[in-house]
Amino acid sequence: MNNKKFLGIILILILAAAGAYAYLGGFAKPEVSRVTTSEIFVAGKAYQGPVKSEAFGKLFQEAGKLVAEGAITGDPGNIFYNDPEKHKDSINAFVGVIISDPKTSLPAGYEVRSVPAGKKAVQGTIDAHSIISPSKVYDAIFKFAKDQHITLQDYFVERYPNSHRAEILVLEK
Numbered sequence: 001m002n003n004k005k006f007l008g009i010i011l012i013l014i015l016a017a018a019g020a021y022a023y024l025g026g027f028a029k030p031e032v033s034r035v036t037t038s039e040i041f042v043a044g045k046a047y048q049g050p051v052k053s054e055a056f057g058k059l060f061q062e063a064g065k066l067v068a069e070g071a072i073t074g075d076p077g078n079i080f081y082n083d084p085e086k087h088k089d090s091i092n093a094f095v096g097v098i099i100s101d102p103k104t105s106l107p108a109g110y111e112v113r114s115v116p117a118g119k120k121a122v123q124g125t126i127d128a129h130s131i132i133s134p135s136k137v138y139d140a141i142f143k144f145a146k147d148q149h150i151t152l153q154d155y156f157v158e159r160y161p162n163s164h165r166a167e168i169l170v171l172e173k
Contacts, residue, residue: 030126030140040115044096051084051091059095074099080156120172133166
């Protein structure tokens with residue numbers, strides 16, 4: 001193969017990768033602001049253990065399936081009670097669905113937990129695929145907090161209204 005063909009193939013691959021990244025929202029910028037929380041209800045299941053465990057992943061899949069099938073009305077969402085980077089890749093989480101009515105009928109094994117109203121927090125949102133949105137939003141939230149001299153708790157709430165939108169809330173200390 002000559003150099004021109006090789007370079008042409010490389011250019012096509014780079015353009016395809018850039019197009020896929022753009023489609024996923026990779027060039028989108030998170031919006032970050034300080035907010036006061038409203039009460040948030042999450043129907044789900046608790047999990048403690050390794051972040052990369054199969055059981056942890058299955059909880060996300062289960063919640064997404066319940067929403068897709070209409071068994072629970074709401075958006076996939078989670079509460080994380082610690083930062084796995086600070087705890088040797090171990091997470092303390094509550095994985096499920098953000099619901100509007102805490103008295104809604106729940107599938108077996110699900111319970112409701114709430115995020116209290118009136119708490120100061122930093123919120124980040126982005127219109128990007130859930131594959132890339134969490135890291136982009138968390139990076140923006142932590143940078144915003146550092147720049148504004150805000151101390152954050154290891155208490156994170158994630159909400160995914162659709163596959164191309166993420167809303168993340170981190171409570172302030």
